Amino acid sequence: MMRxxxxxxAGLRTHQTxxxxxxxxxxxxxTTAYKSMSVTFRDLMYQTTQAASGPNPETGVGGVxxxxxxxxxxxxxxxxxxxxxxxxxxxxxxxxxxxxxEAFFIVNNGVENFFTRDGSFYVDALGNLAMTSTGYNVMGxxxxxxxxxxxxxxxxPLRVMDENNMTYPAEATSQARxxxxxxxxxxxxxxxxxxxxxxxxxxxKGYKYxxxxxxxxxxxxxxxxxxxxxxxxxxxxxVGDAVMANVVFGQTLQxxxxxxYDLVNGTAVPQGTVTYADAGGGAVGTQQNINQLMAPPxxxxxxxxxxxxxxxxxxxxxxxxxxxxxxxxxxxTGGTDVKxxxxxKTGVTATVNITGVQITPAGGAxxxxxPGTYAPGAAAPTDDQILQLYGLDLAAEQVVEYTINNDGSLxxxxxxxxxxxxxxxxxxxxxxxxxxxxxxGFMTLGLxxxxxxFSDINIDFSALRNVNNNGSSTISxxxxxxxxxxxxxxxxxxxxxxxxxxxxxxASYDNGMSKVIAQIATAVxxxxxxxxxxxxxxxxxxxxxxxxxxxxxxxxxxGAGYMQSGVLEMSNVDLSQEFTEMITxxxxxxxxxxxxxxxxxxxxxxxxLKR
Numbered sequence: 122m123m124r125x126x127x128x129x130x131a132g133l134r135t136h137q138t139x140x141x142x143x144x145x146x147x148x149x150x151x152t153t154a155y156k157s158m159s160v161t162f163r164d165l166m167y168q169t170t171q172a173a174s175g176p177n178p179e180t181g182v183g184g185v186x187x188x189x190x191x192x193x194x195x196x197x198x199x200x201x202x203x204x205x206x207x208x209x210x211x212x213x214x215x216x217x218x219x220x221x222x223e224a225f226f227i228v229n230n231g232v233e234n235f236f237t238r239d240g241s242f243y244v245d246a247l248g249n250l251a252m253t254s255t256g257y258n259v260m261g262x263x264x265x266x267x268x269x270x271x272x273x274x275x276x277x278p279l280r281v282m283d284e285n286n287m288t289y290p291a292e293a294t295s296q297a298r299x300x301x302x303x304x305x306x307x308x309x310x311x312x313x314x315x316x317x318x319x320x321x322x323x324x325x326k327g328y329k330y331x332x333x334x335x336x337x338x339x340x341x342x343x344x345x346x347x348x349x350x351x352x353x354x355x356x357x358x359x360v361g362d363a364v365m366a367n368v369v370f371g372q373t374l375q376x377x378x379x380x381x382y383d384l385v386n387g388t389a390v391p392q393g394t395v396t397y398a399d400a401g402g403g404a405v406g407t408q409q410n411i412n413q414l415m416a417p418p419x420x421x422x423x424x425x426x427x428x429x430x431x432x433x434x435x436x437x438x439x440x441x442x443x444x445x446x447x448x449x450x451x452x453x454t455g456g457t458d459v460k461x462x463x464x465x466k467t468g469v470t471a472t473v474n475i476t477g478v479q480i481t482p483a484g485g486a487x488x489x490x491x492p493g494t495y496a497p498g499a500a501a502p503t504d505d506q507i508l509q510l511y512g513l514d515l516a517a518e519q520v521v522e523y524t525i526n527n528d529g530s531l532x533x534x535x536x537x538x539x540x541x542x543x544x545x546x547x548x549x550x551x552x553x554x555x556x557x558x559x560x561x562g563f564m565t566l567g568l569x570x571x572x573x574x575f576s577d578i579n580i581d582f583s584a585l586r587n588v589n590n591n592g593s594s595t596i597s598x599x600x601x602x603x604x605x606x607x608x609x610x611x612x613x614x615x616x617x618x619x620x621x622x623x624x625x626x627x628a629s630y631d632n633g634m635s636k637v638i639a640q641i642a643t644a645v646x647x648x649x650x651x652x653x654x655x656x657x658x659x660x661x662x663x664x665x666x667x668x669x670x671x672x673x674x675x676x677x678x679x680g681a682g683y684m685q686s687g688v689l690e691m692s693n694v695d696l697s698q699e700f701t702e703m704i705t706x707x708x709x710x711x712x713x714x715x716x717x718x719x720x721x722x723x724x725x726x727x728x729x730l731k732r
Contacts, residue, residue, distance in 0.1 A: 124168070124192060125720040131193025132713030135162055138196050139706045146694045154238035154658060155692040156203045157699075163197030203649045207238075207693040209685070215619055216242040216250065219690040222682020224643035225652075225660065227276055227673055228257040234276070234669060236644050238690055239658035248282025250626075250641075255657050260673070261624065261641040271625060271640035275671050279639045281618060281626055286638045289613035289630040291327025293576035294600045296607025297566075300584040301595035303336060303345060303546070310345070310594055311338045313380050317350075320566075320598035323609035324574045327632075329355045332566065336544070336596055340377030340534070343548045343587060347371070347556070349540035349566070360572075369567030371542030371557050375521055380533040385512040387482035389529025391444035392489065393475040397426050400468045409442045411473070416440075418450070428466030444527060446471030478529040480510055494524045494534065507531070546587035556582045579607075610634060622683040623675055642673035645681045 139160040149155040173187035204223050218240035220226065225236035228251075241253040250259040260276035297320055309316040315335030322330055333350045349370040352360045359365075390412050397405040406426040407419070415422075416439035423434040427448045440450040448463045465471045481487040488510070490502050497504055497515040502525070504515050511531050513520070519537035526532060542557035542564060556564045562583025568575035581603075585596065601608030613630030620626055624641035646652065651666030662669050677683050 124190060125716055128193040129713045129716030129720065131165055131195060132716065133710060135194045135196050136706050136710040136713060142199060143699055143703050143706060146699050150692055150694045150696060152692050153241055154207060154690040155694065156201050157694045158199055158201050160199050161197040162194050164191055165193040165195050167191050201650055202693055205693045207690040210689045210691050211687060212689055213687045215686050217687060217689045218242065218620055219685045219688040220682060223649055224645050224676045224681040227260040227642055227644050228252055229260050229278065230257050234260065235655060235659040235661060236652065237658050237660065241689055244282055248280050250279040250281050259641060261639050263639060264637055270637060273672060276642050276673055279641065281638055286628050287615050289632060289634045289636065291323065291325065291612040292610050293325045294322035294578055294607065294609030295576045296602040297578050297598060297600050298581040298584065298602060299596060299598050301597050302590045303585060303587050303596050304590040304592055304594045305338060305587065306592040307594040310336055316594050316596060318596055318598050320600065322578060322600050323611060326574060327611035334598065340379060343546045345544040346374060346376050346538065346541050347544050348538050364571045367571035368540065369570060370540040374538050374541045374543065375535060376538055378533050378536055382511045382513050382531040384480065384510055384529060386510055387480045390479045391475050391527055391529065392477040392479055393473065395442050395446050396472045397465065398470050405469055411444050412441055414439055414441050426465055426469055427463040429463060444473060444475060446473050475527045478525065480529060482510060490525050492525050492527050494522060496522055551587040553583050553585045620684060620686040623677040624684050643676045643681065644669050644673050645679060
C-alpha cells in the first residue's frame with residue numbers, strides 16, 4: 122500500500138514539472154524567436170513479484186507471465202520545437218532580421234560563441250553589429266580586398282561602421298559618350314558660336330568640371346567639326362590658358378565655313394553701274410550709277426527702261442537705281458513723299474556691276490570696300506577696319522579667308538580652329554562615319570598631361586546621327602559609357618546599410634555608389650534540438666547537437682533558408698495548445714493527488730483494525 126503513495130507523489134512531481142514548462146511557454150508568448158517546449162513522461166521502474174516462466178513441454182504446463190507492480194512516473198524528456206518557424210513581425214528596422222529554415226545567428230560575448238534565432242540587432246558606439254538585448258557581437262565574414270566580396274573564413278565581429286566604410290573614394294571620369302542628332306538646318310550649328318554641348322566630369326579628388334564643346338557646320342555637306350572651347354571649374358571659372366595649352370583634343374583644323382557677320386558700326390551703300398539691254402541685246406537707255414540720286418531723272422529712262430507712262434513720269438521728282446537694278450522713285454503728292462519701286466519692264470534686262478561698298482561708320486569717315494575674297498593682313502580692307510566695322514578680330518578668330526559681299530556684309534569662309542576634330546556622317550544614311558578621320562567612333566580628350574589630377578577621357582561619338590529633326594539638333598554629352606562605367610564621381614558619404622537574403626551587408630553612399638562591407642554568417646546543426654539553452658535567447662553547442670566549426674555557412678548557398686530584413690521572428694508558442702495541455706496537466710495532477718488521499722484512507726482503515 123505504501124507503493125501507491127509514492128506512485129502518487131511521483132505523478133504529482135512529474136505533472137508539476139509539465140506545468141512549469143507550460144507556464145514558461147505562456148510567459149514567453151511574446152519573446153522574440155522563443156521556441157516552445159513540451160514534456161513527455163515515462164513510467165518508473167517496476168517491482169517484480171513473480172518472474173515469468175516458459176511452457177513445459179514434458180508436463181504440458183503452459184508458461185506464466187511476470188507479475189510486476191509499477192512504482193510511478195517520471196519526466197522522460199523536455200523537447201524544444203526548435204525547428205518550428207515562428208510568425209513574422211514587421212518592424213521596418215533594417216537591422217531586425219528574421220531567419221527562415223533551421224539556421225542560427227552566431228554571436229560572441231568576447232570569450233565564446235553562442236547561437237540565437239533572435240535577430241534584433243543594432244550598431245553600437247564602436248560601429249559593431251550587436252544584439253539589442255545582450256550587446257553580444259554578431260559574427261560573420263569580412264570582405265576580401267582583392268575580390269570585394271565576403272570570404273568564408275573564421276567568423277569575426279562585424280564592424281559595419283568602420284572608418285573605411287564611412288566614405289566611398291572619388292574617381293576621375295575616364296569614359297564619356299556623345300549622343301543625339303545633328304541637323305544641318307539647325308541655326309545654332311550654322312552660327313558663329315556653334316551648337317554648344319557641355320560634358321561634366323570629375324578629377325581624381327572628386328571636384329566637378331565642365332568641358333564646353335561646340336559643333337559647327339562646314340562648307341561640305343555631311344561634314345561638321347567639334348571644337349573644345351574651354352574647361353570650367355565648378356564655379357564656372359575657366360581653368361586658364363596655361364592648362365588649356367596642354368589639353369589635347371583633335372588638332373588645329375583649317376575648316377571651310379560660312380559664318381556671316383553684319384555691320385556693327387556704320388551703314389553700307391553698294392556702288393557700281395547698271396546697264397540695260399533689250400531682248401536682242403541692244404542697248405536701251407544709258408548706263409546708270411547705283412544709288413546715285415537723279416533729280417529729276419531722264420524721261421527716256423523712266424519710259425523706255427522701266428515702262429512708266431508719261432503722266433506718271435511727269436510727277437516724279439527724284440529717283441535712283443539700287444544694287445538690284447530696280448528704280449526707286451519719289452513722288453511729291455499733296456505735300457507727302459511717296460516712294461515706289463519699279464523693276465525693268467518686260468523685254469529689258471538690267472545688268473548690275475558692283476564695284477565697291479561705301480561704308481560710313483558712326484562719327485567716322487566713309488570707307489569704300491571692294492567686294493571679293495581676302496586674307497588677313499590685306500592692304501584694304503585692313504584688319505583694323507574689319508574689327509571696327511564688323512567687330513571681328515581676324516587674329517583672335519584665326520580667320521584664314523573672308524569675303525566682302527555686295528550688300529556690305531562679311532562672310533568668314535575659312536578659319537583655323539584649335540582643339541577640333543572633323544565629324545563625318547554617311548551621305549546615304551546619315552549614320553556616324555568617323556571622328557577626326559580615324560574611321561572609329563572614339564576619340565580621347567587628353568587631360569592628364571595638362572594636370573595629373575585629371576584622367577584622360579575616352580569619348581564615344583558612334584551613336585550620333587545626321588538627319589532631319591525640324592531644324593533642331595539634340596546632340597549632348599554624358600559621362601560614362603553605355604554601362605555607366607567610367608563616369609567618375611565625388612567622394613561619397615555613407616547614407617544607408619542594407620542586408621540581403623544571404624546576409625550580405627551593403628553600404629550605400631550619396632554619390633550613387635554602393636559596396637559590400639560584410640556578410641552575416643550562420644550556423645547549422647545536425648541536431649538543433651540538442652542545443653543547450655543559456656537564457657537571453659541564446660544556445661550553446663553540445664556533443665548531441667554537433668560542434669560548430671568556427672566558420673559557419675552561407676544561409677542561402679547551403680539551402681538552410683534565407684534572411685529577411687525589417688522583420689523579426691515571433692515566438693512559436695500556440696496558446697490554444699498550451700491551455701489544452703494545462704487542462705490535461707491539471708486533471709492529471711488532481712488524479713494523482715486522489716491516489717495519495719485514497720491510499721491514506723486505506724492506511725487509516727488498516728490502523729483502525731486494532732481498537
